[in-house]
Amino acid sequence: MILLNLERNSQEPIFKQIYQQLKELMEDNTLKPGFRMPSTRALAERHGVNRSTVYKAYEELWAMGYLESRPGSYSTVRKRQKIATNGQKSKTGLISWGKLSSDAGQMLHQSYQKFKYKINDVSSDVINLASLELDPRLFPVQDFKRCINTVMAEQGAALLGYGERAGFKPLRKAIATRLRIHGISVNWEEILITNGSQNGIELLLKMLTVPGTPAAVEAPTYSNVLPLLRYYKTNIIEIPMKEDGMDLEYLQRVLENGSPKPAFVYTMPNFHNPTGISTDQAHREKLLSLCETYRVPILEDAFEEEMKYFGKVPLPIKSMDRRHLVIYLGTFSKVLFPGIRIGWIAAEKEIIQRLMAIKAFSDLTSNSLIQAALHEFCREGYYNLHVKRMHREYRKRMHTAITDLREHLGGFDKVSWTEPAGGYLIWLKLKDTNMDEAGLKQIFLQHGIILIPGTCFYSDAYSYPGSPSHVQEPSLHHFRISISTLNEKEIKQGISRLGSAIAKIYQQ
Numbered sequence: 001m002i003l004l005n006l007e008r009n010s011q012e013p014i015f016k017q018i019y020q021q022l023k024e025l026m027e028d029n030t031l032k033p034g035f036r037m038p039s040t041r042a043l044a045e046r047h048g049v050n051r052s053t054v055y056k057a058y059e060e061l062w063a064m065g066y067l068e069s070r071p072g073s074y075s076t077v078r079k080r081q082k083i084a085t086n087g088q089k090s091k092t093g094l095i096s097w098g099k100l101s102s103d104a105g106q107m108l109h110q111s112y113q114k115f116k117y118k119i120n121d122v123s124s125d126v127i128n129l130a131s132l133e134l135d136p137r138l139f140p141v142q143d144f145k146r147c148i149n150t151v152m153a154e155q156g157a158a159l160l161g162y163g164e165r166a167g168f169k170p171l172r173k174a175i176a177t178r179l180r181i182h183g184i185s186v187n188w189e190e191i192l193i194t195n196g197s198q199n200g201i202e203l204l205l206k207m208l209t210v211p212g213t214p215a216a217v218e219a220p221t222y223s224n225v226l227p228l229l230r231y232y233k234t235n236i237i238e239i240p241m242k243e244d245g246m247d248l249e250y251l252q253r254v255l256e257n258g259s260p261k262p263a264f265v266y267t268m269p270n271f272h273n274p275t276g277i278s279t280d281q282a283h284r285e286k287l288l289s290l291c292e293t294y295r296v297p298i299l300e301d302a303f304e305e306e307m308k309y310f311g312k313v314p315l316p317i318k319s320m321d322r323r324h325l326v327i328y329l330g331t332f333s334k335v336l337f338p339g340i341r342i343g344w345i346a347a348e349k350e351i352i353q354r355l356m357a358i359k360a361f362s363d364l365t366s367n368s369l370i371q372a373a374l375h376e377f378c379r380e381g382y383y384n385l386h387v388k389r390m391h392r393e394y395r396k397r398m399h400t401a402i403t404d405l406r407e408h409l410g411g412f413d414k415v416s417w418t419e420p421a422g423g424y425l426i427w428l429k430l431k432d433t434n435m436d437e438a439g440l441k442q443i444f445l446q447h448g449i450i451l452i453p454g455t456c457f458y459s460d461a462y463s464y465p466g467s468p469s470h471v472q473e474p475s476l477h478h479f480r481i482s483i484s485t486l487n488e489k490e491i492k493q494g495i496s497r498l499g500s501a502i503a504k505i506y507q508q
């Protein structure tokens with residue numbers, strides 16, 4: 001016979017007490033699997049409670065899998081798997097995820113492990129010349145908060161649905177309007193909102209490639225694009241970067257001889273990552289006309305388009321694109337903040353519609369609330385003000401960086417660096433070192449700075465057995481310097497430490 005101990009004065013409702021006590025009796029096997037439970041009427045009478053109270057407890061036990069019931073018959077106790085609480089989980093699982101992972105998935109995992117900067121492991125007084133995040137001290141937090149509150153108050157529930165597939169229409173319009181400043185004429189239907197431009201790049205790879213498709217990229221190039229190209233098993237064709245941008249004669253040979261032709265040429269005409277180089281008008285025209293001749297799309301990654309704080313940078317290639325060949329990738333990550341994960345693709349309407357379908361099956365949509373807040377941020381004029389402030393700040397910061405590089409490294413004839421026309425990146429070149437890249441990285445760390453080693457930006461850093469190798473002179477090394485997270489004082493300190501590290505490397 002089941003005897004329960006029900007406390008009528010307890011805060012816990014009676015049905016909960018019945019549920020809990022029966023559950024415990026089942027879990028400790030006092031009520032064994034197959035045991036025929038008393039009817040709800042019998043149990044209710046025995047304990048002087050309402051039948052519906054017992055019924056409610058039984059219902060909960062059924063729902064939680066402790067009881068088996070057949071219509072019109074008694075309920076019996078069911079053998080139920082235990083809830084896996086954290087303390088009860090075994091240390092090793094049954095599945096070896098590494099073995100189960102696809103080769104491509106495994107390659108992404110390894111690339112991530114290899115290159116993630118263990119910044120948390122590095123002591124706090126190390127100066128981070130590696131990160132390309134923005135300086136959070138410049139984030140317009142209060143203005144953005146106001147915008148979120150405003151749109152929530154005005155549009156509320158409408159912003160909490162999935163939203164429009166191609167993005168929040170007013171934001172698409174605002175972006176199309178903003179692009180006119182950069183010489184680009186597109187209408188809002190030619191804009192697709194993405195979760196940052198990284199998402200845009202992946203959507204394009206899904207659309208334009210199959211395994212084996214050649215894809216032309218600058219060498220070096222944006223390091224996060226290389227594992228993706230590998231993931232989609234494209235045949236990466238690296239076009240060397242010269243001092244004035246991608247080697248167009250090399251590209252021409254690739255386009256002439258390539259069979260099949262590359263699916264696209266991926267390029268960063270402004271403040272190229274990692275070299276900081278911006279191409280001139282003639283280079284942009286020549287690249288466009290080459291791609292027109294061979295009918296190869298250009299993926300123009302304009303990640304730092306807004307950061308032309310020194311002026312004198314030509315308009316994007318997209319601004320000359322009369323024949324709908326250029327797919328332009330933009331982002332708010334490098335001027336406002338990256339955490340909102342909002343970027344966009346500007347391209348011919350047909351491409352946008354195709355990409356929209358791919359996005360619908362990848363991540364459905366981008367965050368409507370954030371898009372609406374961002375639109376409000378632009379509409380209120382906060383965005384314009386913010387860009388101006390960023391220009392003022394980074395003009396000073398980059399000026400300091402360049403002046404100090406000249407001061408601290410000017411005396412080393414084997415050391416050179418690019419002097420960018422904006423953005424955040426400087427490419428450092430060290431000739432005739434007796435050390436390998438790992439050794440140099442270590443010396444930098446010993447001097448309290450971290451920089452990204454140049455090889456991360458070449459495809460063979462993400463290679464798999466049998467992939468082609470990028471040949472570099474063993475005594476020539478590059479490092480990427482980023483000033484994006486640092487203020488002037490930190491930049492000065494970082495570059496002074498860099499000077500001491502370089503002196504150590506060349507033992508002067």
Ligand SMILES: Cc1ncc(COP(=O)(O)O)c(C=O)c1O
Nearest residue numbers: 196197198222273303331333343
């Ligand atoms: C060249 C380049 N493109 C694209 C991105 C991706 O930026 P997001 O996805 O944040 O827009 C980055 C980020 O650092 C980048 O450096």
